[in-house]
Amino acid sequence: MVSQDLSWVGLEVGDYKIDQKLGEGIFSSVYRGVHLKTAQQKAFKVAKPQDLVSKRQAKDCLSTRAIAQITGGTMDVLPDAAKLLRTQHAQLSMVSQSGWIKVDRLVDQPGLTYYEMELVEGETLRQLMIRQSITVDKTIEIARSLDKLSKSESLRYHGDIKPENILVTKSGITIIDPGYFGRLDLVNGSNLPNCAITTVAYYPALEPDDLLAFGLMLWEVVLGIQPTAKTSFSQESDLSRIGGNLLEMVRLQEMVGKYFLSNILNVPLPSSVHPGIGADLENLLLKSIRLKVNMSGQIDLDPGFRSFGAIAGALAALRLKGTEQFLAK
Template identity: 55%
Template sequence: MVTWVGSQVGDYLIDMQLGEGNFSWVYRGIHEDSGHYSAFKVAKPTGTAFSEGQAIAAMPTKAVATITGGIMEVTPRASMLLQKQHEQLAQHNLPGLIQVKHFVDKPELTYLEMEYISGPTLRELMEKGPVSIDKMIEVARCLDKLSKTRKFAYHGDLKPENIMFSQSGAVVIDPGFFGKLELENGSTMSQCAVTTPAYYPMLEPDDVLAFGLLLWEVVMGEQPLNKNTSSDASELTRVGPQLLELVQLQEAVGRYLLSPILDIQRPSIRYPNIDRNVENLLLKGLRLHHLGQGIEVDPGFRSFAAISGALATLRLKGKEQFLDQ
């Protein structure tokens, strides 16, 4: 098993592994003089398997290419992918976005040194219990500030694992990538997305929709586009013609990432006492709304400012949690 633990990297001793994805490992290093920590993201060599015993994200980041007749999962050159992530992060020094320190690219080793954040991820908070409305306002306002920054085009891989909480507030890590990609086999694909498809089902850098999908997951406890089984037929919410047409158009070109949305339930079916304002907000986050004939397409939120405003309105009405206990 490949591991950096116990290795010396410059003035840092690598003391623990923090995580692992399809294309990299992440370690923590402690400075031998100051005692300060840094995080080291290391590109995986070609053909490297996941480490035995290491916790893997429920929905790891993938590289997906658009081809004639559909999409296909591809394997990018991990060192090049890490370089692109460095380029995206290095041009910004912004609160709410993880900071990079050094990038090293050698034939035998490529790694990115970043600030170490000791706080929990949103996923870890979700596993401990209900996430408060205030926490999600904090995330939405962080993303609103980033989205208004010149040159910050997108994050591209928003999900609970990539949102952390430091002492100074919410921080987003590990941005995705959309564009031309060099693969491990030396070929190049022009239309690629390095992201988590369940949050970016259109394979476009649509962070606002991704936030709506993760907000649904925070409240409802399930990711609406990552369902393994269909709902019971008696509980299915009817879908309107526009939503059905949208899904069918995607399926006609070989894309089935959005198809599970047809199985979606209104939140009030699962939680009959849910505040209708919360239900409407959750549906709007998915660009949906409920009419007499069922679930239908909606313009949804167009910005993080609109999302944070809607969340703040819930707080002004005295709500602290999305679901009443």
């Protein structure tokens, strides 16, 4: 008998023996199962019991969180973990292109909700980033995958692009674990509109903006820093460095109680983090998070890239000029 509240390792689930935990977030755990007869492998994503979710609700900006936008600000909320998994299964069932994870059946009983999916042989982009510096070609491959996915008719955005949700395999990129934006059912039985299940370091405006998330991720890949995460760098905020439009945008967000973008005012110039960074890469990085250096030498807003295809093109141009590897590890 399987249950949600203990580790699944060692259990038999249908014809599968669970032999390993693959990962764990705030709302769910993911296990590997091996078919008892054929040895074929599958992944099982299991909703956590609600009392564990309540204890573990994270506050840090690099974990997936459930946040409601309310009058005057934002607040962390406690969603129903089983419902989240059902929603995610429904989202992933709608898409069939290669590049998205392929999900199988959903099992949904009182006290036990999980879904089965293909097991991806590979590692997350995060694991790869920890092991080695990332090649420009790899970032082009990810941008091209996301370009294809962004044209999907059924799921218009992913909503939680980050290194933990990108699996890198020998044959390409697989995206897992989409986020959610909209009305959310909470454990207390109520529901709230304007909620986000996402990672604020990559979605600081709490909008399903995958292009900005990719840009913020690129900063981490290239420079090893996260421009909107509080812990990423400690630089005294010198507002004379910041152009009027960027300052106004942050102030407007703050007026409605949204502070996740405020740290962007501390953003360093990439070449001040790594003196080896040339003007082309510096401009690309700034543009990827919709910034530029304005005529007065200040960091200010820019329209940014129009599409993942445009970012992939700019990265490919950089590659053609001879940059093969990024510096951060």
